Amino acid sequence: MAEAHQAVAFQFTITPEGIDLQLSYQALNQIYLSGVRSWKKRVSRIRNRVIKGVYPASPSSWLFVVIAILATMYMRSDPSMGLIAKIQQHLPLSLHVSLSAQGQTMLSALVFSTLLWFSLILALRFCLKLLLSYHQWIFEQHGRISNTTKVWVTLLRLLSSRKPLLYSYQTSLPHLPVPAIKDTLSRYLESVRPLLTDPKFKRMTELANQFESNLGNRLQRYLKLKALWATNYVSDWWEEYIYLRSRSPIMVNSNYYGMDFLYVTPTPVQAARAGNTITALLLYRRKVNREELKPSRVPGTVIPLCAAQCERMFNTTRTPGTETDVLQHWQDSEFVAVYHKGRYFRLWVYRAGRLLSPREIEYQVQRILDDPSPPQPGEEKLGALTAGDRIPWSQMRKQYFSSGVNKRSLDAIERAAFFVTLDNEEQGMRGEDPAGNLDRYAKSLLHGKCYDRWFDKSFSIVIYKNGKSGLNAEHSWADAPTVAHLWEYTLATDAFQLGYTEDGHCKGEVDRSLPHPQRLLWDIPSEVQAQVHSSLAVAQALADDVDCHVFPFSEFGKGRIKKLRISPDAFIQIGLQLAYYRDRGGFCLTYEASMTRLFREGRTETVRSCSNESCAFVKALEGGEAEEQCRCLFKLASERHQNLYRMAMTGAGIDRHLFCLYVVSKYLGVESPFLKEVLSEPWRLSTSQTPVQQIELFDLKNHPDYISLGGGFGPVADDGYGVSYIIVGEDMINFHVSSKYSCSETDSHRFGAQISKALQDIMTVLTSDTKTSSSSKGTTQPQPKKLL
Template identity: 55%
Template structure:
């Protein structure tokens, strides 16, 4: 409790000699610095709000507008069509001034009104322009239409310079509601290869009945919602798909990411943690100040940035019926877990972020602390890994007051969590099981050494490897991938001159941040400029009944963990370079390869989920691309039969790839199938009406759930120049009990990582076997193109 006593700014005692007042100057300075930082954040928010409000204009454009109005007025030309005269005569107080002052004030008022009107017109016109989606359907390498060329020119002319993270938010269009007829047509087309004639005719009948009857009524309610909601899907998707789920979120919902496996800057885990934590806090500062550049496709179309808001200081709070996401205004600390104990570690002192060497210094104090965990503390996070209702009840009963509440607040209000693992993880092409273990450690760990409710937990292994485990409801994988890419690039770009890194030599790369980097012996560069605040050991008083709940939840977590079969396939035969030579989309190529691999493994096709983004629209998240199509099945069957020539097979492959790309474009531009059907289903539940068609559609299992991890969102590393900087991406647990979860990342010209998961309890699935089937399918596709 020494830290708690030291935090008191004033103390006094009453004696027979009078009142003695003691002032803790350090605490007073801490209060001062905290207040200063708070006001700085408020000023930044005000500044950003003003910047985004007038964007794409700038404050200088206001002066330019006033200058033009005044210049014409002084020249005797009334550009206001009588508005300036009207302002002079009707705005109170102006007519008391002399004529010159009266004219200048009226001109300034008119110029400001005109300036604001033009800004809002540009925003409105940009929103109309961003609704144009045909550019996406024009195949690359072919002639671009005149309409699209004109559209590009208009967007670039009207878009401002140096946008902030949220500058385009007001100009982004709303996600359109597709027609029921169009969705039914696309749905029936997607399930045709999976159903025989009898089942298809039955489904077609159900779809037509829904389209002609209940569908129109539900559509009207959904259209009404789309008029007033920023996005007609995202709030319901977050609530009903994520927050209302009562099953454990570990494995079932959370996802993971791993290191840049060919590069390891140091084998000192605390030094690696110091640099990566500092880099992540820099990223948080960029997000808070909106200095992070928004992602703009083809240097023309911006993506929605709303999901970045909840990346830090955010926790999922359990409830008996539904969870809720809580984001705290700011956090000046992180939570650190080590050997079963929790610590509160301040990351800001005396008005600045602590340097990496100072963070390493504090983490070393935690490692040197040989105290034992309190009763129930070591496995406490198993509560976040198990069933949500049990955790919600335990949280209310045992963590609502006293030291338990204070300690839980320290974890939940942290910027993010850090887990200092005692185990090492590594990568070796000759020992694939090492990478499998690496992935499993990041996906679930031991079931109690990750705070699964936190927006993300940074995991630092004992040999300097890192990874993360992220909660899914607050945002989708690309947002976390952006942070991860930034942190890893910041870390690896400061390795120092000619430093040996995993068997190869790195060139010296200079950047503006001198705090980052490593010394020759692998520690953080620099020396502490101040004595950092001591880590605060969190205190717990966990009663026996609560320990029993923790044990029960841990058993549930262990059962989940034991059922996970995870395999990380490193495909080095070829990568993006060869696929480009085939003049095929890499994503379409890999999706067709997955269809071929699954058909060979299972002897049939299955409903396939591929995640696509809808961030071209305001508050957009994801949409489903149904990758198992008529054309892809036709190609796979022809490939399996072996009766057609290579040219015929390539022609069918290209048709399948084009159909896949068409589905992907439809999903990105608001013409997807599944989010529309999902929202219609939610409306039906609100109205208390049943739909046999919707009930059947939404109960169909996704036996092959896939996702591509985005790469090079920051363009901070040239992978041609530094090919060893590739990141191995991340993955997720299986969605269906008898299916596979496959995440892949096209990491370089000659390498692709596949993260394959399934359940051991299913006799028909095997992650390693499916990985071998993927390798065989990829090799066969390569041979097909090379031989023709």
């Protein structure tokens, strides 16, 4: 109980002589220093608000305007064209009495200068917004840039010359436009043409035409009205209806995972890996709070992306409700929640306003690992409530966790910066079955034991017994690229910045007077324990049904693909179409996630990768057409895919528009056979690329083993596949494939093999003419250098 006594700032006793007050100066000093940290954060927020509020100008530019106006007046010229005199006339009477005529003139000039400064800022921001609304640049071919785009780039660089804060561009980003309903319906019909027979396509065309001529325009008017009023006409409804209103388990169905390095584990010491990982995450949070992170940009350009998703990264949890869940975010948290062997702990990561060193956090984590106390009754599998259906969890939370010791402990988890699981298992590509162990590693991160993660937290970190790490992220608050950016920074900071001693421990000194991590207390009644058992059964059935397969494809990578002047993403997506055709004997509606963060509060849009052009190429290749014909068809398919991706990025997608029209129809209480059918179509192939955003953090040339495995997600359709991939370096692509064991028509390992073969077959076709021409000249085609 020593730590409890240290936490008491003062004690008093009543004696016959009066009250004897005993102050603990050490505790009071801790409170004082913690308060100083809090006030520093407030001052930093105010400062950042001012700096980003005047962007692209600077606060110091106000002084320049004032001096310029006063200098002009000194030269007996009136730059205000009489406005300064009018301002002077309208000054309060008290100022007329207390100030001389010269003083009144100076004050009026100061007011005019400030108003002029604000006007200039608004004009600059308006110009920046206009510039960021120009998207023709994305459709231009490399090396063939128009003069308009060249002028646009020059102007954008001039207005963005000042170093921006993380959120500096937010108010200058354009709003997501509402596409014309005729264009959306036309693009939709084109996307489903290769999937429908002639009679079915004719029927769908008739439904679309009826919708456009009758209900569609009415719904469109409401949607345009919302677009005028809301910052983003999609994002709030997308978050609510796609994520928060779902009553099924979020584990597997919604949450996704991220993996550690493929070949390297920086330390085998579990507590040390936890120490560095927690420190790196908190350093990233500090950068977010201080807005010191550089705004994300479109790779290779100066075009900024929306950073709104960073705001709820830490100190955030998803709380269950009967009809809809709610995202709760707290401004700050000085602790993390830790789970180990069925016990929950609150681990303070700040002391007296100071972030603990990695070695001190390791020391505290080791204390948790060494703690012999058993779980309290009902505590061990309590996390299963977050893994099962949402309504039972909501009912239990409201009835049994709204007061007393349970509320205090639940608050500690929900208000924590993030959640940490100290797992007893060993994971990674290891042992005699590295491929099988990678699959088990993915399943462990996706769902674990179904009770040893807190799936409601914005993200949970998992540190395994052998030092391997990973994360599980809740999806509603942000999309994968935001979490991937965080995870890239964490892995790089852990391995290359913080580092370890020769014996695998964190660097730094330890203050051994640190209070022990606080064990969270629970009073779990039998009703809650029964529900935990029921939720665990639901979650376990879901977890047991997931078939995960992770494999690195190292035959070639983006280096060889780009030499053919082909988009690596288009190459992979067409390869997935070929693989699916071979696996299932046909084509399916394919989902590829694209971002709309060129717009304010933008999230994602769907690229319908299965196109007429990609299907034509696959049929030609499988039908034994001549290689020259296949190459021409592949080029058309690749160009079509890139165009679809660009249209999705620039607000001309299909699915978010149709989704919002459907929501409006529900609000109006009208039924649309067309929208109902469109929204019920299954995505049997759901795909996503995990982008590598901070290449400068990883030196793959000198450290080729520090390759990220990326991450993955569960299948969207019961009879479909979920495919995630990350293009690492020049010579490797890592794939994550998921499906369900309960479907006899899918098999993740089989589909993984089909992907590998499809990519190699396409490369063979595309390079066969190069090899022929090279051999005729007496030269050989150089082979790409592999990482391993």
